[in-house]
Amino acid sequence: MENPQQKAKAYWKENLKYLLILLSVWFVVSFGAGILFKDFLNTFKIGGFGLGFWFAQQGAIYVFVLLIFVYVILMNKLDKKYGYNDK
Template sequence: MDQPQNNPKAYWRENLRYLILLLTLWFLVSFGAGILFKEELNAIKIGGFGLGFWFAQQGAIYVFVVLIFVYVRLMNKLDRKYGYDEEA
């Protein structure tokens, strides 16, 4: 058995690691870029608006949607790794 099969504790440990990593990234983008570093980022203009304003209004939402797709892909990989995929 070269694959870890049906080990729920290891599966959830990896799942939580992914969640913490992705939610931390989203927090940094939404809170960091949209609020904390808004003034510095506003020096960069996108369509006439500052980058900090863009992140606060739209960027964090776009990043969140991308992170959903990243999470789905990571979880599909994790399901296959631990034998929880539907094809098995």
């Protein structure tokens, strides 16, 4: 059986991996879609506005909220995996 320090270290390592992946997704959506790829994305329209503009104004926020829910689900699974859940 692992000692508590090894278990905690493995838990935080996996937690940081999730954070880096989710923040990278948000960065790509907000910076990439809203700034870098806006000219290409603006060729597509949503409600009369270019898709690049939409991502810069609203899409990044929606993706961020979605990523919060994904993070909660992942962390609940991680807590159960390492026995840190209170239930």
